[in-house]
Amino acid sequence: MKRIRKVGLTNFILLVASLLFAIFLIGFSFIKNSQSVDDIAKSWEIKSNIRKISSIISRIESYGLAYKFTNQEKYKQAVIDAQVEYDSLFKTLENATQEDVLQTERLRVIDGEMKSHFQNYSKILFTDSTNNNLQANGDNANLYLTEPLQENLEELIVTADQLLAERNQRYTLWKFIILGALGLATVIVFTSLYNLIQKIKPLIEELLSTQEKLEFTNVNLKNTLTELKQSNADKVKEIKAKELAIEEAEKLNESLIAKNQQLDHFAYVASHDLQEPLRTVSNFLEIFQEDFPERVEGEAVMYFDFINKAVERMRKLISGLLSFSRLGTSGEMELINLNKTVKKIKQDFAVVISDRDIIIENDELPKIVGHKIEIKQLFQNLISNAIKFTPPHVKPHIKITYQETENYYNFHISDNGVGIPEKDFTKIFDMFSRLHSVKNYEGQGIGLAFCKKIVELHLGNIWVSSTFGEGTTIHFTLKK
Amino acid sequence: MKRIKNVLLIDDSESDNFYHARKIKKMGISDNIHICYSAEEALDYLKSELDGKHPQPTLIFLDINMPGMNGWEFLKAYEALEVSQQGEIVLTMLSNSIDERDKSKAHEFKCVKGFYNKPLDETYLKNILETHF
Numbered sequence: 001m002k003r004i005r006k007v008g009l010t011n012f013i014l015l016v017a018s019l020l021f022a023i024f025l026i027g028f029s030f031i032k033n034s035q036s037v038d039d040i041a042k043s044w045e046i047k048s049n050i051r052k053i054s055s056i057i058s059r060i061e062s063y064g065l066a067y068k069f070t071n072q073e074k075y076k077q078a079v080i081d082a083q084v085e086y087d088s089l090f091k092t093l094e095n096a097t098q099e100d101v102l103q104t105e106r107l108r109v110i111d112g113e114m115k116s117h118f119q120n121y122s123k124i125l126f127t128d129s130t131n132n133n134l135q136a137n138g139d140n141a142n143l144y145l146t147e148p149l150q151e152n153l154e155e156l157i158v159t160a161d162q163l164l165a166e167r168n169q170r171y172t173l174w175k176f177i178i179l180g181a182l183g184l185a186t187v188i189v190f191t192s193l194y195n196l197i198q199k200i201k202p203l204i205e206e207l208l209s210t211q212e213k214l215e216f217t218n219v220n221l222k223n224t225l226t227e228l229k230q231s232n233a234d235k236v237k238e239i240k241a242k243e244l245a246i247e248e249a250e251k252l253n254e255s256l257i258a259k260n261q262q263l264d265h266f267a268y269v270a271s272h273d274l275q276e277p278l279r280t281v282s283n284f285l286e287i288f289q290e291d292f293p294e295r296v297e298g299e300a301v302m303y304f305d306f307i308n309k310a311v312e313r314m315r316k317l318i319s320g321l322l323s324f325s326r327l328g329t330s331g332e333m334e335l336i337n338l339n340k341t342v343k344k345i346k347q348d349f350a351v352v353i354s355d356r357d358i359i360i361e362n363d364e365l366p367k368i369v370g371h372k373i374e375i376k377q378l379f380q381n382l383i384s385n386a387i388k389f390t391p392p393h394v395k396p397h398i399k400i401t402y403q404e405t406e407n408y409y410n411f412h413i414s415d416n417g418v419g420i421p422e423k424d425f426t427k428i429f430d431m432f433s434r435l436h437s438v439k440n441y442e443g444q445g446i447g448l449a450f451c452k453k454i455v456e457l458h459l460g461n462i463w464v465s466s467t468f469g470e471g472t473t474i475h476f477t478l479k480k
Numbered sequence: 481m482k483r484i485k486n487v488l489l490i491d492d493s494e495s496d497n498f499y500h501a502r503k504i505k506k507m508g509i510s511d512n513i514h515i516c517y518s519a520e521e522a523l524d525y526l527k528s529e530l531d532g533k534h535p536q537p538t539l540i541f542l543d544i545n546m547p548g549m550n551g552w553e554f555l556k557a558y559e560a561l562e563v564s565q566q567g568e569i570v571l572t573m574l575s576n577s578i579d580e581r582d583k584s585k586a587h588e589f590k591c592v593k594g595f596y597n598k599p600l601d602e603t604y605l606k607n608i609l610e611t612h613f
Binding site (some may be wrong): 276287 | 495
């Protein structure tokens with residue numbers, strides 16, 4: 001663009017300047033030429049006027065002579081007319097030759113002589129007709145005025161001719177100058193054009209190649225656009241598919257939530273309804289023992305004991321199942337100070353703590369948002385497990401440690417208890433799963449299942465690490 | 481042991497009614513025990529007249545989980561009764577102590593003075609007598 005402007009500007013200036021010069025030259029020559037034409041015309045006019053004057057002088061001479069010899073009035077009148085004609089012609093001639101000093105001088109000489117001649121002539125012709133004959137001889141010479149005048153006039157004509165020739169020459173010269181200027185202008189124009197073309201040519205070639213490139217790029221762009229459209233369409237399809245998948249997942253999730261609710265409801269109803277026949281069994285066992293004490297003796301006491309224990313265990317299992325199904329339904333999430341929670345649990349366990357010299361250490365714990373009852377149950381279950389699964393001859397030492405990450409609170413509750421074999425690390429969190437016989441360790445196998453459900457309720461995770469025989473650490477996270 | 485004029489048991493479970501009535505009688509709380517097997521039957525009983533007088537039980541044990549009209553629905557109808565038809569003390573009973581929502585719901589009814597779990601054993605009954613009479 002810059003280059004184009006540069007080339008264009010210099011050339012344009014050069015071209016315009018040259019053309020202006022040529023036009024000026026042509027114009028100037030033309031003016032000069034036309035001046036020459038005017039001058040030529042003027043010269044011709046002067047020449048013709050001189051000739052006319054010459055003829056008038058001849059006429060005056062001849063009419064004068066005619067009057068002298070015939071005395072006829074018509075010749076006299078003709079002489080007077082010719083004189084008037086001469087005067088007007090002379091004035092014209094005088095005007096025409098104003099510029100030429102030499103010619104003016106000559107005309108003045110002619111005029112002077114003519115005037116004196118005219119005076120003589122008038123005297124001779126018009127004073128006395130009676131004396132005509134007397135004076136005729138003596139004045140005869142004066143009637144022939146043509147000779148000297150004609151000489152002067154001839155000179156005038158020669159000078160005029162010379163001037164004419166000179167002017168003709170000048171006219172021709174200017175004509176040639178015009179032609180030359182025209183030729184020069186043409187040359188300049190063509191040179192400039194050629195120059196311009198030479199300079200523009202690479203630019204045009206460049207432009208053409210650029211255009212070609214552009215067209216190529218355009219085609220490429222079109223292709224890319226088509227590809228983009230295609231990929232866009234693919235993306236849209238993909239997005240639609242993803243949306244569908246999300247929708248499906250949401251549906252599944254919804255149905256899962258509904259199923260979970262149904263399951264919880266089922267557990268609730270089942271456990272609720274199971275309680276009643278169980279209650280009847282235990283109630284009537286009691287009534288039977290009250291009403292027929294004589295029948296409950298010997299081995300029957302043992303049988304009744306087994307039945308009662310089974311019923312009690314059943315009642316606890318059902319109650320646990322019912323509680324499990326109710327987890328997270330106790331109310332809204334609230335701010336919980338875990339230090340207070342742990343303190344409250346220690347108070348609840350005060351008797352066993354002092355009985356077994358239990359040490360419970362804990363870090364400064366955070367305040368979290370959660371289901372208060374469930375969170376307390378979580379800590380309570382884990383602490384009570386730690387105590388329960390420490391052999392009677394060992395003083396339980398429980399440590400509650402805590403770290404915080406960006407999204408989670410991480411807790412670790414470790415003990416010096418019996419430990420868990422690695423193969424059972426996941427099994428322990430299952431409902432009703434037990435690793436020990438009821439005889440050694442009482443329980444329904446629901447404590448850790450509760451913990452798992454509570455942790456999951458708070459969008460966390462729970463797992464275990466343990467060295468069998470040395471101790472166990474339960475790790476769990478709660479989402480912030 | 482204090483004696484109570486009359487007791488109304490509202491429960492669809494025959495065995496529970498039998499057990500509870502036996503316990504109340506055995507503890508000498510009252511001999512006048514009326515048993516209704518549904519909420520509707522209980523309402524009819526409360527409205528009934530004998531010698532121009534409504535039964536007006538001193539103590540009402542109400543089971544919540546019943547087919548047909550349940551305990552809560554009974555309580556609504558009961559509160560709408562004339563005062564002369566109502567009893568003195570209403571206690572609700574549930575087969576489970578776990579459900580917190582049921583406990584808080586029970587407190588919404590002014591007439592409900594207490595919340596107990598089945599079965600009503602001696603400890604419970606002693607406690608009830610000490611608290612309310």
